[in-house]
Amino acid sequence: MDNPKVNIVEVGPRDGLQNETTSIATETKLELIQRLAGAGLKTIEATAFVSPKRIPQMADNQAVMAGLDLNADIRYPVLVPNLQGLEAAIEAGAKEIAIFTATSDSFTQKNIQCTVAESIQRFIPVINECLRHNIAIRGYLSTVIDCPYEGPITPARTADIAQQLLDLGCYQISLGDTIGTGTPERVKRMLVTVQKNIPAKLLAGHFHDTYGMGIANIYAAWQMGITTFDASVGGLGGCPYAPGASGNVATEDVLWLMQGLGVETGVDLDQIVQTALWISHQLGRPLGSKTGRARAITE
Numbered sequence: 001m002d003n004p005k006v007n008i009v010e011v012g013p014r015d016g017l018q019n020e021t022t023s024i025a026t027e028t029k030l031e032l033i034q035r036l037a038g039a040g041l042k043t044i045e046a047t048a049f050v051s052p053k054r055i056p057q058m059a060d061n062q063a064v065m066a067g068l069d070l071n072a073d074i075r076y077p078v079l080v081p082n083l084q085g086l087e088a089a090i091e092a093g094a095k096e097i098a099i100f101t102a103t104s105d106s107f108t109q110k111n112i113q114c115t116v117a118e119s120i121q122r123f124i125p126v127i128n129e130c131l132r133h134n135i136a137i138r139g140y141l142s143t144v145i146d147c148p149y150e151g152p153i154t155p156a157r158t159a160d161i162a163q164q165l166l167d168l169g170c171y172q173i174s175l176g177d178t179i180g181t182g183t184p185e186r187v188k189r190m191l192v193t194v195q196k197n198i199p200a201k202l203l204a205g206h207f208h209d210t211y212g213m214g215i216a217n218i219y220a221a222w223q224m225g226i227t228t229f230d231a232s233v234g235g236l237g238g239c240p241y242a243p244g245a246s247g248n249v250a251t252e253d254v255l256w257l258m259q260g261l262g263v264e265t266g267v268d269l270d271q272i273v274q275t276a277l278w279i280s281h282q283l284g285r286p287l288g289s290k291t292g293r294a295r296a297i298t299e
Contacts, residue, residue, distance in 0.1 A: 004263045007043065007228045009174070009204065010036050010251060012279070013064075014045040014079055016236030018057050020283065026060045030067040032279050036233060037074050039271035041251075045098070048079035049089045065092035077138060081112055086126050090133055097130060099123050100140035101165070102178070103157050106149035107142060120164055127169045139170035140206070144190060145182035155193035162194055162203075172202055174230055177217060180210025184220035191224040200225030207249045209235060214249030215257050222261070229254055234276035235288030250289030252276055270295070 013033050017024055029047075036044050046068060052059035061078070068076055070093045077096040080086045089097055101119040102108045108116050130137050144158040162173045175194070177187070187205075194203065205221040205228070207214040218229055235250035255269045269291075276292045287293055 004261070005227065006222070006258050006263050006265050008041060008251060008254060008265055008267055009043045009045065009077075009228060009230045010041045010233065011045045011206075011230050011248060012036065012233040012236050012251070014048050014058070015230075015248060016232040016234070018048060018055050019237065020057055022283075024057060024283075026063045026067065028282055029060070029064055032233075032275070032282075033064075033068065033076075035271070035275040035278065037072075039275060040265075040267040042073070042266065043075040043077065046076040046078055049085035049092075049094075050079065050081055061088070062092050065094065070095065077136075079140075080126065082122060083125050083129065086129055090129075090135070094135065096136040096138065097126075098138045098140055098174075099126060099165075099170070100142065101161065102142035102147070103153045103161050104143050104147035104150045107147050107178075110149070111142070116161060120161075120168070123165075123168055131169060137168075137170050139165035139168075139173045140176060141165060141173055142176045142178040144175045145177045145186055146179055148179050155190040158190055159194040159197065163197060166198060166202060172204055172228065173198070174204040174206045174228075176206035176230075177208055180208035180213065182207065182217050183213055184216050187217045187220045188224055191221060191226070195224070200227070204228035204230060206230040209247060209249045215253050218249065218254060219257060219261075222263075233272060234280050234292060236279070236283075247288055250276070250292065252289050252291040252295070256291040 047061040047064045048058040049061050077098050078089050078094045080089050080097045105115045108119050141162055146152050165173050205226050207217045231251040231254045232248035233251045235247040237248045252272045258265050273292050273295045280287045
């Protein structure tokens with residue numbers, strides 16, 4: 001590739017923190033976002049406008065948004081599940097949202113209490129309202145390799161739902177290996193099918209590292225032309241509806257890979273490592289990335 005570049009979508013402040021059982025102060029979340037922005041990240045998923053009964057950690061979404069400079073040269077997408085969530089996000093000043101579904105009915109029933117087809121129908125009024133307010137829409141598609149309840153997912157099924165999300169009006173579809181069981185060749189086979197109708201520039205990779213394959217799968221996807229990847233500082237996060245699924249692939253591990261490939265990200269690796277160490281300390285947990293631990297030892 002000539003002058004290759006990759007865009008990192010940082011999901012730590014939302015996807016990484018949403019399942020923490022101990023309440024995290026709004027000030028800590030805002031400092032995390034500030035540190036991530038200071039390291040050069042240009043897209044940082046800030047929060048989610050979901051039911052506080054289901055995801056208590058995101059109950060301070062309005063306060064988080066109020067603490068951000070929404071006119072800065074940084075995108076702060078927020079997750080919304082329905083029209084009610086969108087209305088709250090608009091009130092908070094959101095300029096970009098993310099909607100989410102999966103390839104399997106079993107997973108969507110556990111996650112958002114409806115079938116895949118019902119979730120698509122639920123998004124229609126959300127997207128219409130977004131278009132009316134000039135709000136960008138990103139689509140998350142979970143379980144693109146395997147479902148924890150239904151097993152392997154055919155590439156054709158992934159391609160079909162990805163196309164439906166794109167047709168609804170999403171500018172990009174993030175393909176999620178939610179339980180981290182994907183391997184490079186399976187990822188490539190899935191992408192070959194998806195890319196028959198959807199160009200790589202409209203796709204992103206969202207890989208979990210449950211079996212240690214996150215970075216290998218990102219490399220495979222990059223070889224297939226994907227140039228946007230979701231990542232979470234310190235490897236924070238996981239999925240409560242995917243038993244045994246560990247955290248997202250760590251931002252610093254992705255940066256180390258891209259640095260080795262000579263790929264530009266615009267993000268400072270050392271600052272991300274320091275941020276990973278800081279937030280891990282705030283959460284009282286060990287750092288969850290190999291690059292972070294290695295750099296911490298050598299510095």
